[in-house]
Amino acid sequence: MAEVLELNSSEFEEDRYSRLRLIPWWEQDRLKNACIMVVGAGAIGNELIKNLTLLGIGRILIIDMDKIEHTNLTRSVLYRAHDVGRYKAEVAAERASEMNPDVKAKAFISNIIDDIGLGVFRRMDAVLGGLDNREARLAINQSCYKVNKPFIDGAIEALNGFARVFTPPEGACYECTMTELDWKLINKRKSCALLTHEQMAEGKIPTTPTSSAVIAGVQVQELLKLLHADRGLPTLAGKCYVFNGLTHDSYVVEYQRKPDCMSHDTYENIEEKPWSARSITLGQLLSEVKAEMGENAVIDFDRDIVTRAHCSCSENKEIFMPLHKLRGQDIVCPICGKTMNFDTVHSITGTEDFLDKTPFEIGIPLLHIISGRVGYEMRYFEFTSDFDEVFEGL
Numbered sequence: 001m002a003e004v005l006e007l008n009s010s011e012f013e014e015d016r017y018s019r020l021r022l023i024p025w026w027e028q029d030r031l032k033n034a035c036i037m038v039v040g041a042g043a044i045g046n047e048l049i050k051n052l053t054l055l056g057i058g059r060i061l062i063i064d065m066d067k068i069e070h071t072n073l074t075r076s077v078l079y080r081a082h083d084v085g086r087y088k089a090e091v092a093a094e095r096a097s098e099m100n101p102d103v104k105a106k107a108f109i110s111n112i113i114d115d116i117g118l119g120v121f122r123r124m125d126a127v128l129g130g131l132d133n134r135e136a137r138l139a140i141n142q143s144c145y146k147v148n149k150p151f152i153d154g155a156i157e158a159l160n161g162f163a164r165v166f167t168p169p170e171g172a173c174y175e176c177t178m179t180e181l182d183w184k185l186i187n188k189r190k191s192c193a194l195l196t197h198e199q200m201a202e203g204k205i206p207t208t209p210t211s212s213a214v215i216a217g218v219q220v221q222e223l224l225k226l227l228h229a230d231r232g233l234p235t236l237a238g239k240c241y242v243f244n245g246l247t248h249d250s251y252v253v254e255y256q257r258k259p260d261c262m263s264h265d266t267y268e269n270i271e272e273k274p275w276s277a278r279s280i281t282l283g284q285l286l287s288e289v290k291a292e293m294g295e296n297a298v299i300d301f302d303r304d305i306v307t308r309a310h311c312s313c314s315e316n317k318e319i320f321m322p323l324h325k326l327r328g329q330d331i332v333c334p335i336c337g338k339t340m341n342f343d344t345v346h347s348i349t350g351t352e353d354f355l356d357k358t359p360f361e362i363g364i365p366l367l368h369i370i371s372g373r374v375g376y377e378m379r380y381f382e383f384t385s386d387f388d389e390v391f392e393g394l
Helices: 002-011 027-034 042-055 072-076 088-099 118-122 132-148 180-191 209-227 282-293 384-390
Strands: 035-039 059-063 106-109 127-128 152-159 159-164 237-246 248-256 272-273 298-310 316-322 341-349 370-373 376-383
Touching: 027 209, 035 042, 035 159, 042 059, 042 127, 042 152, 042 282, 042 316, 059 088, 072 237, 072 376, 088 106, 118 316, 118 370, 118 384, 127 132, 127 209, 132 152, 132 237, 152 209, 159 209, 272 384, 282 298, 282 341, 282 370, 376 384
Parallel strands: 035 059, 035 127, 059 106, 127 152, 272 376
Antiparallel strands: 152 159, 159 237, 237 248, 298 316, 298 341, 298 370, 370 376
């Protein structure tokens, strides 16, 4: 009898994921082969990364540009006192690799609005957000919609929180849910873009590690269902799970899709090109697009680029950065101290006097997707040669 028991126990020898495989619809290889972006490595982000790592998600991209502060230590399971002053994304990526050697995590000390190319979004299975910034949410939403990738958003305040799922091209997106107040707050933030960070009175949101654990748990659970989409599992697509931690009430809200929503812009038939945003010049890029589409073709960017600033005292200086990144000190005249006027472009026609610059030098991120346009005809081209640099180590 002892021999029989020994045989049976060895037949069911457990590995790291054996308990997960007991779930009838579970396929661990789907998680192993998945590539997930986590935007924000604060309280929610820590819980997202922890859960993804424990589950064996193969590749995790962690996007955050902030450093760890002492206040993060009460709400962030991945950080220790000796990590204070280090970048959140770097520490989170290190902890993920320590927790599970099957997981490859990479930190991006980047602004999600300007620094992550659409080609990166295009290679994600989903994007998970743990942000307190409406403008960043809107940017993620638009990027995900352009390349048809799910966006799973989470937010917390005190003991409360919500998780919601947006799955383009169907159903409501984040912009569809925005209220007049949301737009006012975004416009107020944008109007402060030219102020220094010291001049901006940023509000602090009260949060707890318990509410972040609840909401991030729901977000990752929704991701698991999306990764097993063919199983017919119900999801929160186009809906919001609302959690009241004070009374432990919870409910689900269904959003209505707005047919005229400006975020419902999808890039069709993206063409991968052996171009690098870091090395090809704007002049060379325009020549390539003209060869594809004809001599009347122009290049369109999805952002305004500030090119130069000029002052009434006749001083001029180069800027070359996305308008979103422009700060007040960038346009202070070094001669007379006045605020300078500045020029912007969002298209390249061939008449520009800076065609020797590369897209990267003017603020276009690596592995991005640009538009070629002739009249109303649009084609979309990716800087695919940047892939190896962006995904190095993953």
